[in-house]
Amino acid sequence: SVSPSLGKEFVRNALVIGLISNIAVAFVIYLRYRKLKIIIPVFITMISEVLLMLGFAALIQWRLDIVSIAGIITAVGTGVDDQIIIIDEILRKDVHVHNWKQKIKNAFFIVFTAYATTVVAMIPLWNVGAGLVRGFAVTTIIGVTVGVLITRPAFATIVEKLMGD
Numbered sequence: 001s002v003s004p005s006l007g008k009e010f011v012r013n014a015l016v017i018g019l020i021s022n023i024a025v026a027f028v029i030y031l032r033y034r035k036l037k038i039i040i041p042v043f044i045t046m047i048s049e050v051l052l053m054l055g056f057a058a059l060i061q062w063r064l065d066i067v068s069i070a071g072i073i074t075a076v077g078t079g080v081d082d083q084i085i086i087i088d089e090i091l092r093k094d095v096h097v098h099n100w101k102q103k104i105k106n107a108f109f110i111v112f113t114a115y116a117t118t119v120v121a122m123i124p125l126w127n128v129g130a131g132l133v134r135g136f137a138v139t140t141i142i143g144v145t146v147g148v149l150i151t152r153p154a155f156a157t158i159v160e161k162l163m164g165d
Contacts, residue, residue: 014069021073022046025080033087037162042083045155049079052146053139068139075143078118079151082111086156090163104156115148 026043033039053072057064089107090100118140125137 018050029080029084032084033091038087038159041155041158041162042080042087045083045151045158046076046080048154049076049143049147049151052150053143056142056146057139062139065135067133067136071136071139072143074136074140075147078114078144079147082114082147082152083155085110085114086152087159090159100160104160107156108152111148111152115144118144 022043025046026039029042030036030039050072053075054064056062057068062068086104086107089103089110092103122137122141125133126141
């Protein structure tokens, strides 16, 4: 447990660092794609994903420690990877695949495979791990599940609509 003043400082610092991290990721994605139509949805999705995970943690009264925050960061990182996969599939100029549905389907095959791999890798940590390691595994599994079921489909729909112009 921490004092209220130290806790307040911790929360403020975490929010500032989180915002700086999201801006840095958005900048790197800008360097790669050079399109605001892509960067803005990525940034909004990152923020949404963090808010959804924190909301879920509050709902189940999960006590967030440094390891749980590392799990959230890991989940958001895999989320950005998945978003890049979706973007690359949509922008890819494949002579065999012209329709959006097939491109999204291809991207989600990769996304779901990566999701399954992450969850399978976390299960031993959840089952065998004690204390901190278990918290990391559970938070990571919750985070990537929220991402795959909620934010990735929303992101794909947003990018499809924006890039379809």
